[in-house]
Amino acid sequence: MNYSSKAYFEKIDRYLNQQMGAEELEVFEAQLKSDPGLQEEVHLQQLARQAVQLYQDQVDLREWKEMGKQLLTSQPVSRGAFGMKASLRLVAELAFLLILWWPQQPQSCQNLQLAQKYYSGPDTAPLKNAQGPASPESVIEAARKLFRKGRYEDAIKQLLPLTQQQQPKITEAKYLLAHAYFAAEKYGQAASLFAQVSTAKDLRFSAKASNMQAISYLAGGDLSSLQELVNQWLQSPASPEYQLAKDIEKHLFLLCPESVPSASAIIKSVP
Amino acid sequence: MHCLRDSSSYINSFFVIIFFSYIGPFQIVRDSKLLEDILSGNPLLRRKVFNFLYEHHIRFVFKLMSKYPILEQEECLDAYGEAILAFKRQVLEGKFRGKSKISTYLFRIFKNKCIDAIRKKTSKIEKEPMIIGGEESGLYGIADDEPEDKLEQQEEIEARNQQLQQKRQLLEQAMEGISEKCRKILLAKYQGQPYVEIAQQFQLKNSQSVRQTVHKCGKKLKEIIRMLLAEVSKREGQ
Numbered sequence: 001m002n003y004s005s006k007a008y009f010e011k012i013d014r015y016l017n018q019q020m021g022a023e024e025l026e027v028f029e030a031q032l033k034s035d036p037g038l039q040e041e042v043h044l045q046q047l048a049r050q051a052v053q054l055y056q057d058q059v060d061l062r063e064w065k066e067m068g069k070q071l072l073t074s075q076p077v078s079r080g081a082f083g084m085k086a087s088l089r090l091v092a093e094l095a096f097l098l099i100l101w102w103p104q105q106p107q108s109c110q111n112l113q114l115a116q117k118y119y120s121g122p123d124t125a126p127l128k129n130a131q132g133p134a135s136p137e138s139v140i141e142a143a144r145k146l147f148r149k150g151r152y153e154d155a156i157k158q159l160l161p162l163t164q165q166q167q168p169k170i171t172e173a174k175y176l177l178a179h180a181y182f183a184a185e186k187y188g189q190a191a192s193l194f195a196q197v198s199t200a201k202d203l204r205f206s207a208k209a210s211n212m213q214a215i216s217y218l219a220g221g222d223l224s225s226l227q228e229l230v231n232q233w234l235q236s237p238a239s240p241e242y243q244l245a246k247d248i249e250k251h252l253f254l255l256c257p258e259s260v261p262s263a264s265a266i267i268k269s270v271p
Numbered sequence: 272m273h274c275l276r277d278s279s280s281y282i283n284s285f286f287v288i289i290f291f292s293y294i295g296p297f298q299i300v301r302d303s304k305l306l307e308d309i310l311s312g313n314p315l316l317r318r319k320v321f322n323f324l325y326e327h328h329i330r331f332v333f334k335l336m337s338k339y340p341i342l343e344q345e346e347c348l349d350a351y352g353e354a355i356l357a358f359k360r361q362v363l364e365g366k367f368r369g370k371s372k373i374s375t376y377l378f379r380i381f382k383n384k385c386i387d388a389i390r391k392k393t394s395k396i397e398k399e400p401m402i403i404g405g406e407e408s409g410l411y412g413i414a415d416d417e418p419e420d421k422l423e424q425q426e427e428i429e430a431r432n433q434q435l436q437q438k439r440q441l442l443e444q445a446m447e448g449i450s451e452k453c454r455k456i457l458l459a460k461y462q463g464q465p466y467v468e469i470a471q472q473f474q475l476k477n478s479q480s481v482r483q484t485v486h487k488c489g490k491k492l493k494e495i496i497r498m499l500l501a502e503v504s505k506r507e508g509q
Contacts, residue, residue: 004493006486013489044493051442051492052461055454058443060318061352064325068348071329 003041012045112261114251115215118244119266120208122147122179136162136169143176152184163193171197175205178212185263187220210241214248221260227252302373309362314463317359324373325355331378335385342388350388354381441499448495453488460485 002008014020015028032038122144139162146155159177163170178193194216197209210233217226226248233245308320329351336347357380361367367376446454452473459469466478475481 004490006483009486009489010482041493044496045489047442047496048445048489048492049461051446051496052457054439054442055446056458056461057356059458060321061349061356064322064352064355065345065348067322067325068329068332068351069344071326072332072344072348 003038008041009045012042015042016046016049109255110251111218111221111255112265114248114255115218115261115266118211118215120211121267122176136167136173140169140173140176143173143180147176147180147183150183152180155180156184171200171202171205174200175209178209178216182212182216182219183263183267185219187216187222187263191216191220191222191225207240211244214241214244215266218248218255219261219263219266223252223255226255302369305373306362306367306369309359314461318462321355321359324358324377325352328374328377331381335382339385339389341392342385346388346392347385350384351381354384357384437503441496441503445492445495445499449488449491453484453491456481456484457488457492 003012011028015025020028032042139158143155143158146152146158156177159173159180162173163177167173174193175197178190178197181187181190181193191213194209194213198206198213200206200209214226214229217223217229230245230248230252233239233241234249236242305320305324308316311317332344332347332351335350336342336344339347342350354377358367358373358377361380449457456469456473459472460481464472466481469475469481470477473481473484475484
């Protein structure tokens with residue numbers, strides 16, 4: 001058998017490269033087992049491949065050495081990607097991450113602080129001129145007493161009928177009712193009533209009601225309505241709410257929708 | 272609306288970034304990709320990977336050159352090249368599976384190669400234990416009081432190394448016996464270059480001519496090896 005033929009050379013090459021199919025491999029291995037001539041040829045071809053591999057290694061070593069010399073001369077003080085020792089690099093990475101992180105890091109949610117700052121409670125001092133048991137003045141007086149005692153739900157019950165009928169004290173009643181809703185943590189209703197009062201002609205209540213509308217949105221976590229209101233105020237720099245709007249806008253990124261301060265926490269802040 | 276995330280989520284993401292930057296996920300991903308490329312069976316790709324590894328970790332040479340001032344730059348570069356080669360063999364033989372970082376593993380091999388180089392160098396100069404960094408170390412010199420079994424072990428290793436050395440010399444000699452063109456063609460084939468490219472590079476007619484030349488050169492190389500082996504066995508017989 002002529003094992004030095006091209007066909008055998010390529011066959012042995014396929015065998016050594018593990019590129020034979022199962023059937024061909026079986027036949028070849030059977031032949032290899034029984035034929036010392038083929039065994040020698042396979043051994044020689046294996047050695048020839050090792051010789052080429054060795055030559056390849058030498059070529060690689062030569063090329064690498066050249067590359068290494070160039071690298072050593074071109075980067076005499078190179079110590080990695082950032083020209084630093086690993087430990088220094090770690091410190092630099094940490095500092096870099098800290099710089100990236102710091103401006104984005106919100107301070108604690110300031111909903112409560114802002115609400116406390118702008119909360120102004122209703123005037124609950126006893127009235128001197130309450131007229132008769134069924135007069136609006138006497139109902140408001142009774143509601144004020146209940147408010148002072150912290151019985152907000154009862155105050156709401158007292159005031160609700162009064163706000164549904166046209167009478168001279170309706171703005172005051174609505175204002176007090178809105179406060180009662182706020183204190184009872186019914187912020188949605190409070191905000192809507194404060195909004196009504198804020199458009200009333202009675203300036204004693206309307207100015208304060210605007211602020212309280214904003215505080216109600218804030219306390220209720222309704223930051224989108226708050227933003228809408230602030231944007232509205234910011235459009236008219238002459239309005240009394242402009243300063244408050246600026247202040248809220250400044251703090252807006254410190255407010256969190258999920259951080260809802262309790263009404264009692266806000267109210268307690270009022271001396 | 273700007274806010275509006277809880278600060279804890281920022282803190283968490285910050286620590287996640289720190290953690291990953293510390294353990295180097297990108298390094299791990301890259302290592303696995305490099306290993307995949309080495310084991311892909313594509314010799315060209317493999318070669319590129321090892322060139323990349325050589326260049327990427329050249330800082331090790333600076334490190335060990337300053338640690339072992341006894342080594343010249345040339346010797347250090349030789350040791351580094353050998354370390355890359357040793358790493359290549361270990362990956363191809365399946366001894367390195369990527370459980371540790373390539374850089375760590377490579378550095379360890381390189382350090383051992385440097386120690387070997389120092390041992391070779393110092394054993395030529397003096398036969399006494401070397402003193403490095405003020406501490407006496409038997410590692411770099413030949414100690415007279417080594418236990419007997421250790422010496423036997425050492426002899427065995429040396430005998431094996433000598434055999435391998437002889438084999439290497441024989442194969443190098445065989446490669447020198449074939450023409451430069453044959454060496455380059457066989458190398459190109461071994462590197463996995465397509466026949467069409469080899470034909471263009473060596474100005475051969477077509478792929479068929481490349482196959483013919485590869486066979487011719489391979490046959491010549493085998494004949495030389497056969498001849499050299501016969502000479503060795505003849506010498507050993509005498």
